[in-house]
């Protein structure tokens with residue numbers, strides 16, 4: 001099975017140390033991989049089953065190394081449902097993680113804020129999500145395996161550790177509900193007002209399908225958004241991909257410090 005080959009290749013790099021975390025990097029957060037002491041890396045092209053990201057701001061490399069003294073696998077680059085129309089675009093990657101059994105999977109992303117007090121450059125701990133668009137990465141799952149509980153989608157114990165890491169690093173950390181918009185077009189102001197009424201604090205085009213597949217395999221998820229802009233109609237101007245990349249690059253340092261301290265606390 002192709003994904004099995006990918007896991008075997010990664011296991012060779014990981015060696016015998018327990019894998020503490022797998023970290024999926026969001027848009028323009030690629031520089032975070034620079035703070036990892038690298039043991040080795042493999043291009044997604046050489047990992048059977050791994051998709052190659054087709055959007056600027058996303059690499060396509062799996063890096064094994066040490067962060068905060070712990071062994072981590074950093075996945076620099078993801079594919080989104082909007083690239084293929086398939087909500088399960090990242091499933092082979094998550095299946096590979098299910099084989100590697102990290103203690104936690106950290107999903108990072110760039111997101112638009114619906115909260116005026118949480119502006120560009122802020123970090124937001126995802127405490128829950130909303131996914132109401134009728135697409136689900138587990139569509140067609142055989143038997144009963146798709147009936148996955150999502151009550152603790154973002155693990156509460158690990159979330160406490162993220163709060164502690166942010167406190168110790170003096171990094172302000174917002175918290176909230178992330179609403180998945182399929183994209184690739186940004187939302188209308190009316191959609192953002194509707195999202196607000198539904199209880200969302202941030203919107204983005206990734207993470208939720210990956211969380212669902214992670215929970216299918218019993219993997220513990222941590223979700224952290226880097227707010228790159230105010231969502232449509234909340235601030236002046238249009239959300240745009242250039243801004244997402246620019247703010248992502250500017251604020252990647254805070255995310256890197258947060259993750260490093262988190263690894264130390266694990």
Ligand code: HPA
Pocket residue numbers: 110111112113181186187203204205228229230231232239244
């Ligand atoms: N909407 C959706 N996805 C995003 C946004 C946004 O405003 N910003 C970054 N990713």
